[in-house]
Amino acid sequence: MMPLKSLKHLNTFSITAHAVDVISVDSVNILIEAFRNTKNLKLPFIFLGSGSNVLFLEDFLGVVLLNQIKGLSYTESETDWHLHVGAGENWHELVCYTLQHNILGLENLALIPGSVGAAPIQNIGAYGVEFDQICEYVDLLDPCTADCQRLSRKDCRFGYRDSIFKHYYKTCFVIAVGIKLKKCWVPKLDYGDLKKLDPFKVTAKEIFDFVCAIRRNKLPNPLLIGNAGSFFKNPQVDRDTAALMIKNYPDLVYYPQADGTVKLAAGWLIDQCHLKGYTIGGAAVHDRQALVLINKNHASSQDILDLARHVYQKVAFTFSVYLEPEVRFISAEGEINPMAVLS
Template identity: 50%
Template sequence: MERRFQLKSLNTFSVNAFSKSIVTAHHEHTLLKFWRKAYSKGKPVLILGGGSNILFLENYSGTILLNRIKGIFITENKTEWQLHVGAGEKWDELVVHTIKKNIPGLENLACIPGYVGAAPIQNIGAYGVELSQICEYVDAIDLCSGKKIRFTCSECDFKYRDSIFRNCLEKYAIVSVGLRLRKRWKPILDYHELAHLDKFRITPRQVFNFIYIIRHKKLPDPVLVGNAGSFFKNPIIDIKTARCLFQIYPNMPYYYQKDGRIKLSAGWLIEHCQLKGYVFGEAAIYPKQALVLINRKKIATGTEIAALALYIYNKVADKFNIYLQPEVRLIGNYGEINPKKLFM
């Protein structure tokens, strides 16, 4: 019988999937070596960090390559700190590390699961801050040529939950990320749950503590309940469509974007379809946050969770004529699946 490797502990949804093999890379040269070895056999390769933003829909027919390249290197000048961080560092541990060293700038991004290498792929963001605002560069290996390339922040083409890497996951392997944090710190308290804080007296550590409390109150712990955080992106629509919706739903929350468009709350849309807490087999919508889908007892299949997501997609489309897009990557037998194939 062909040997299979369990992936349940390698994805925060705790989906019980298997792969043909699993290898771990602690250095750039071993990562490239393992990738080339697997690729030479004609099998797919999936480079994985913490598995906090993926959903396995079925068993994976190739090699799971765990990126565990570590290292946090900090330099500074009169105006800023510069951090060079290995892709295999856990993001939340990096935030805690900087807070302990009295280096502000990452506090709004506290408690985000996953590894540093995954942060640029979807341009992680929370509470008014996105990675693009503090990223200086991303170092990645071109898997075809074997050469290491440094992408500047502008070359990463960061957008809302998007970057140049999201659609090129089979071409590049991110090995490190460069961050630039200014010493002249100003708290970012625009998010409504932070608006009551005094911007003249608040400290970075206090902002971190507030966000820690907020996130742990409304988001489930993946150790206890399988989940990948927010399943859908917040939709961004044009101003004309937004005005029509506001006439019908005057209490609908919204956020102006720099390009003049309007960002809506996907969680609010789902909740106002009366879906909060909705149970679909062993999958469900988290009762405290409608944007989070959960594997209740860690026995739901990936297709069961995807079916729930499709149900939500159709309900929101029917009620609001808005088509949600998944933030979570869908992984099939041979690699990532275009969500358009599922959400039509």
């Protein structure tokens, strides 16, 4: 079957690619039915939210199941708010909704593109807060068996841009998430420029505005310039490697972790290789944020891939540090390990 359905508007990189079919899924029943049809046709499938963390390497010879399961409700206990949110809701709109209803705690995660259902997949995080910290549960559907199950926060095994969903449950669809926010709100101001705010006076709305302003200034808007946010994860190295690097590069930007490892700022490493603005074909390293690769001028996926490989090799050669993509790579048959095509 020919892949004729365009995916260009379904990925924030704005890469030209096609799929055999794209099915909008707005209920569990439609998901189960769409999955059965896909299986009967013996076609591969992928789940997609807003496409803000994927790179289509070529046409996808299968069916895209597009998450549009909506719904939002909340209850309260004496100490907490408990939100139940359909996976197809937009993350940033959820952040705005909670603020408007005086339910506080999501403000640091403002303006992260994408769907609510994708938030647990890579444990989204920004400005010192990760989804892990606010997750109560994740509801999953196995479309093969039509079984639903609820995973507790602990079951999700969240890590840095990682969760159980990247390793198991790969054929399961996140249909809803539960979020728990404390009524007794404490501002989270440990990260970067947020430290400038006064913890005794600041409001959640001010943090929201501050985060939005920084992000608008620093990150290219995917509606104007195709991109998928941070292309690479911040690499984590052991204490000894970090100590040696700090000695050799006193300006190194790094974040010590609770487990003794040290996270290095991938953007700093790329910047030190003088790659800001570097271009291959229509793809470029963003000139203000080295961690973001952009579709500057009708880039093909090959342009993005060649640029990513160049960045990977330069950083490896300069620092002996091996970057790993945060973005998910989709080939003709489905998702593939990005290291298989990068290194």
